[in-house]
Amino acid sequence: MKKLNTTHSNTDNRKKAIIHGALECFISTGISETSISDICKKSNSSTGSLYHHFGSKEKLAAKVYLEGIQDYQKGFVHALEASTDAKSGIFGVIAYHLKWVVDHPAWAIFLFRERHSGFMGQSEHELHQLNGEFVNKISVWFFGHVASGTLRKLKPDVYQPILLGPVQEYVRHYVSCAHKPDIKNVAEELALAAWLSLGSEQKE
Amino acid sequence: MKKLNTTHSNTDNRKKAIIHGALECFISTGISETSISDICKKSNSSTGSLYHHFGSKEKLAAKVYLEGIQDYQKGFVHALEASTDAKSGIFGVIAYHLKWVVDHPAWAIFLFRERHSGFMGQSEHELHQLNGEFVNKISVWFFGHVASGTLRKLKPDVYQPILLGPVQEYVRHYVSCAHKPDIKNVAEELALAAWLSLGSEQKE
Amino acid sequence: MKKLNTTHSNTDNRKKAIIHGALECFISTGISETSISDICKKSNSSTGSLYHHFGSKEKLAAKVYLEGIQDYQKGFVHALEASTDAKSGIFGVIAYHLKWVVDHPAWAIFLFRERHSGFMGQSEHELHQLNGEFVNKISVWFFGHVASGTLRKLKPDVYQPILLGPVQEYVRHYVSCAHKPDIKNVAEELALAAWLSLGSEQKE
C-alpha cells in the first residue's frame, strides 16, 4: 500500500510547481501584490500545502530568489574562472549574463528588476553568505589581473559597476519592455565597452 | 481684503509635508509596505487631508516619483547641453548624477533603488511624456557627437547603458548600504570609464 | 451697499437648488448612497453652504421628503373633499394620484419607491403630525359615506389599502421602469376597480 519507487515524489513536483507559480506571480504583479491565494491558483495547490512546504510567504519568496541567484552565480563564476586572460574573461561574463537572461526570462525579471531587501527576512543570512563568496571570487579574479598589469588599478568599489553596470542597465530596460535583444551583437558591444574601460592599454 | 500676501499657503505646506513624509516612508519600508496611516503619522496630517489633496495612495506615489525625477532630469539635461565637447559632457553628467544623489539622498533611494512600473497607474502617461523628452534630448546630443566623430558608432540601445550603467550600479550599492562615497575620486574614475568606452580615439 | 429689493434672495434660490439637487441624487442612487459632496456637485453649492442652510444630511432629506408629501397630500385632500358623492371622490383621487405622479416624476419616485423610516430622524414628529391629519381627513370622508350607506362597512384598516393599494402598486412598477403609463385609461380602470371593491351596491 505504500508508494514504491517514485524517485521524484509528488512532493518534489508540488514544491517545484509552487516555486514556479510564485515566480510567475511575483514578476507579473510584484511580491507584495501577490497573495498566497494567487500562488495557489497558479500552481494548483492548496493553502495548506503551500504552508506545509514553505512555512511562510517570506520563506517562499526567499526560496525563489535563492534558487535563481544560485544558478546565475554558479555559471557566472564558472565563466570567469574558465577564462584564459582578462579580456576573454570580461567578454565571457558579459556574454554569459545576456545569455542567462535570455534563457531564464522569468528569473531574470525577478532577480534584476527590483531590489529584494526586506523580502529575504530570515533568509538574509543565507543570501549574504552566497553574495559574499560571489563577490570574493570576482575580486580575486580582478586583483590578479590588476596585479599582472592587464587591468587598470581603480578603487575597489568601481570594478563591478564598470563591468556589469552597462549590461544590467541594458537588461533592465530589455526586461521592462518585452523586446528580445539582438544578443550576439549587443554582447559584443557591451563587452568591448567594459574592456575599454577596464583594460590597461594606454589611451588618454 | 483677505489673504493678502500669504505667499505659501498652508495648503502648499501641507502638501509638501505629505510628499516628504511619504518619501521617507516609501524608502524606509517600500511603497506597498507603507500604509496611509504611516504617512499621516510621519507628516502630521489626517487621512482625510491626504486624500483631499492626492486622491489615492497610487496618485501620491506617482506625485512623489514625478516630483523627484523632474528635478533630476532637468539638471541632467542642463549639464549635458552646457557641455562644450563630448568628453566634458560625459564627465559633467556623471559628476552631476553623483552629486545629485549625495544632495538628495532620499529621492535617490526612491528613484534609483527599484523599478516603479505598476505604481504609476493613471499617471503613467505623464511619466512617459517626461521620459520621452528626456531620452530624446540625450539621443540628440549623442548622435551629434557620433556624427562629428568624437563618439564611437554603436547600436542606439547601448549608449545610455554604457554611459550611466556604471554610476547607477555604483549608486545602487552605495544607496543599499548607508556609506558615503568618496564622490570626487569615484566620479573621476567612473567618468573616465564611460569616456574610454564611448570615445572614439583608437585603442584596441 | 445692501441688497435692496431682491424679493427672492439668492438664499432662497440656493436652498431650492440644493433641495432639487438632493432629490435628483436620492432617487438616482438612494439616500444612504448619496454623499453630501454628490449633492454639492449637483447643485453647484459648497459643503459649507449646504450645512449652513440645512444643518445635516438627515434634516435635508427630511426637508425634501416633507416638501414633496405636503404638496401631494394637499391636492389629495382637496380632490377628496371637492367630490360630490363617494364614487366621484374615489375616481377623483385615483386620477389625482396618477396625474401627480406624472407631473412630479422625481418626487413620485422619491416618495413612493421606498419606505422612509429611519431617515426622518428628528423630523419624524413633523411627519407624524402631517400624516395624522391626512389619515384623519380621509377617515372622516370614508365614515361619512359608510354611514350614509354608499360605501360598504369594512374593518377600518382596510379602506386605505383597498383604495390606494392598486394605484400605488401600479405606480411603483411604472416608476421602477421608465415607461410612461397611458394615464387616462389606466386611471379609469383602477378607479373602477376601487369603486367595485368599496361601493355598496349588492353583488355576490
Add this chain to the structure above:
Amino acid sequence: MKKLNTTHSNTDNRKKAIIHGALECFISTGISETSISDICKKSNSSTGSLYHHFGSKEKLAAKVYLEGIQDYQKGFVHALEASTDAKSGIFGVIAYHLKWVVDHPAWAIFLFRERHSGFMGQSEHELHQLNGEFVNKISVWFFGHVASGTLRKLKPDVYQPILLGPVQEYVRHYVSCAHKPDIKNVAEELALAAWLSLGSEQKE
C-alpha cells in the same frame, strides 16, 4: 473513513447563520446602514468567514433576497395553480400572502418594505429570471380566466396591482408598526375586494 453521514455540515450551518443574521440586521437598520461587522456579531462568525462564503456584502444581500422571494413565489404559484376556479384562486393567494407574512415576519419586512433595485448588483440576472417566470405563470392564469369570461378584461398591466396592491399596502402598514393583524377576517375582506374588482359578474 471520514465524514460519514454529516448530513448538514458545519459549513451549511455557518452559511445559514450568516444569512439569518444578515436578515435580522437588514430589517432592523436597513441594508446600507448594516455593517459587515454587525452581521458578524449577530451570526457569531468572523469577517473572513463571511467573505469566504459570500464574497461581498452585495452578494450576501442578494442571496438573502433570493432565498426569501423564492420561497414566497413557490407557494404563491402553487396556491394559484391549485385553485379550481377564479374566485377560489383569488381568495387563495390573498390568504396565502397574508399567512406567509405572518409565518415569515422577518422575510416579509425585508421583501415587502422597500424596493431592492440597486442592491442586487451582479445577481440581478438571477432575480429577473425568477420574476419573469413568476409573472408569466400569473399571466397565464389570468388570461385563462379572462378568456373563459370569469374575469373582466382589463389592460394587462393592472391585473397584478388590483389583485395584490391592497394586501401589499395593508401588509406594508402592518409591517411598519409591529401590530399583529386579525388575519382571518382581514384576508376575507381583502380577498372579497379583489374579487369584486376583478370578477366579471355585472354590477355597475
Add this chain to the structure above:
DNA sequence: GATGAATGAGCATTCATTCAT
C-alpha cells in the same frame, strides 16, 4: 452667507496564517 481644507471615526474588503478533518 460662502468656501473648501481638515478631521477622524467608520467601512468593506483582503490576506497571511492556523488547524481540524
Add this chain to the structure above:
DNA sequence: CATGAATGAATGCTCATTCAT
C-alpha cells in the same frame, strides 16, 4: 501530506461634519 474553512488584524478609502478665512 492535502485540503479549505476559519480567523481577525490591518488596509485603503469615504464621508458627515466643523471651522477658519
